Amino acid sequence: MSGVAATGISVLLVDDHPIVRQGYRRVLESQGDLHVVAEADNAADAYGAFKAHDPDVVLLDISMPGASGLEAIRNIRARSPRARILVFTMHNEAVLVKAAFGAGASGFxxxxxxxxxxxxxxxxxxxxxxxxxxxIAHILAEDSLSAGSALDQLGEREIEILRQFAGGATTEQIASHLNLSVKTVQNYHYLIKTKTGARTDAQLVRLAASRGLTRI
Amino acid sequence: MSGVAATGISVLLVDDHPIVRQGYRRVLESQGDLHVVAEADNAADAYGAFKAHDPDVVLLDISMPGASGLEAIRNIRARSPRARILVFTMHNEAVLVKAAFGAGASGFxxxxxxxxxxxxxxxxxxxxxxxxxxxIAHILAEDSLSAGSALDQLGEREIEILRQFAGGATTEQIASHLNLSVKTVQNYHYLIKTKTGARTDAQLVRLAASRGLTRI
DNA sequence: TTGCTGCTCGGGCAATTTTCCCAAGCCGGA
DNA sequence: TCCGGCTTGGGAAAATTGCCCGAGCAGCAA
Known part of the structure; x- marks a missing residue:
């Protein structure tokens, strides 16, 4: 019912870099059993292409500018639960991997x-x-040993503090905004990091931004 | 004197992603007059490959982790001033472009x-x-009109460190990537903050992200 | 040539922050 | 009632930051 030929695997390619797309296409097509039936250069077009071509596998780069690739995953899976999505990216942060699988990806x-x-x-x-x-397996394994899931495990106060922090507020500013002691804000800061598995403040900001907690 | 055939252009491919490299190779070779004579996956190997094959053009991705691609450019140009280096990257920040040309790149x-x-x-x-x-031409043009952002005050080492920092790397990781002492990275961190006026790490990440130095 | 300037690299050290561990009050659920 | 989780903060050692410094080196101008 899907793909091109009974003997091949049809692939939808989603990546925002044309030459990278073209490169993948050639690499995949040289395999014989893989056929790129469509391409898309952004998350918004991805579902349209999926509907039009019903590919066996979607090869998706989730580091596209602007739109969240996770959105695209959720989008496709919501309407076509049998879709197989293989996420392909240069990022290798555990939170991202888990988010992708959580959104319905089949591989990373x-x-x-x-x-x-x-x-x-x-x-x-x-x-x-x-x-x-x-x-990726390595990263997930390590991650599962240490601690962390993502922002879902944060309490209300933690989320609020993370939002202000990621927005660029200093510890003192957060403390005064929320009528807390600096010490308490510091403790939350530390707690948020351990809960999310972030090792640096920068990772925290990236996490918050990728989850829509703050805009950049 | 260089390249493979008198009628072709020989290319050295430098990119840290194997599949991306293979994609480029196929795209270029399908052109007929372009021949990929060697590949390298890091800046350090780039010069060795250059010496060994003396390509007409080096196609170089400068967003490789750790080593500075600018370093590779300068390295090659210092020993072989006739080298033609085409920088190829997903980043489009004006400071990066200017740094690349300043280091001796022929194209971007x-x-x-x-x-x-x-x-x-x-x-x-x-x-x-x-x-x-x-x-790129557009970005350079706009940049030459505008008064210059905070990032323009940064040297290339500072830019490189800011990029890695904003990408989520720890101080230790940056130090080992760039073969610097932790102390030096810390000093750069501080210098970058004072130069850009950022009061927190989060502000630094936001600045870097908003200027295309890193993606979130 | 000499000097100046700017970038790179790191030491030093006090001040501050981070990292953990801990306790106490509060609240909802078993 | 008791348990567990959230919120709030103290404490103390470890680490980092903020800011100062000097050295080496390249480019550049006089």
Whole structure:
């Protein structure tokens, strides 16, 4: 019912860089069993292309500017639960990986992976299996040992403090805004970091921004 | 004297993502007159590959983790002033572009460019001309009109450190990536904050993100 | 050539912050 | 009632920051 031929795997390519897209296309098509049936350069077009071509696998770069790739995943999965989405990005942060799987992705590979690993992942995902590259597995494993899930585990106060912090407020400003002692804000700051698994403030800001807690 | 055939343009490909490299290779080779004679996945190997193959053009992604791509440019140019280096990256911040040209690059194209524009740029650079994609020209033009942002006051080392910091790297990671002492990275961190006027790390991340130094 | 200037690199050290561990009050649920 | 989680903060050692400094080196101008 899907794809081009009974013997091939049809792929929808979503990446905002034309030449990168074209590169993938050629790499995949050289495999013989993989066929790129459509391309999209942004999250918004991704679902339209999906509907039009019903591919076996969506190869999706979630580091597109502006629109959230996670949005695209959720979008496609909401309307076509059988869609297989393989996320392909240069980012390798645990929170991102988990968010992608949480949104409905079937696999996650980094751009540092060998082309053969990507091709293997595409075939796995097409068979309905879950796939991820070795480095991603490593990161998730480490992450599961240490602590963290993402922002969902934060309390109301923690979310508010994280929002103000990510917005650029100093500890003193947050304390006075919320009528707290500086010490309490510092303690929250530390708690938020441990809960989210962020190792630096920058990671915290990125996390908050990627989840819509703050705009940049 | 250089390249493979008298009628072709030989290219050295430097990018840290294997599949992206392979994609470029196929795109370029399909042109007929372009031949990828070598690849490298980091700045350190780039010069060795250059020496070994003496390519007409080096296609270099300067957004590689750790090592500064600018370093690679200067490295190659210092030993082989006739080298033609085409910088190819997803970043489009004016300071980066200027730094690249300042380091000796012959051209600058973004990954948002059409493949045909990249190919055209390679041919221009091989002829000894300067080349840049339309969006880069636009950015430089606008930049020359505007009074200059806070980021323009930063040196290239500072830019590189800010990029890695905003990307979520810890001080230790940056230090080891760049072969610097932790103390030096800390000093740069402080200097960057004072130069840009950022009072918190979060503000620094926001600044970097808003200027395209990092994506969120 | 000499000097100046700017970038890079790091030491030093006091002040501040971070990192953890802890306790206490409050509130909702079992 | 008791338990667990949230909120609020103290304490103290470890780490980082803020700001000062000097050295090396490249470019550049006089």
């Amino acid at each position: 590979v980094t751009k540092s992976s060998e082309p053969s690993a990507v091709v293997t992942a595409i075939r796995s995902v097409a068979r309905g299996e879950r796939a991820m590259s070795d480095d | 194209v973004t990954k948002s460019s059409e493949p045909s524009a990249v190919v055209t740029a390679i041919r221009s650079v091989a002829r000894g001309e300067r080349a840049m994609s339309d969006d």
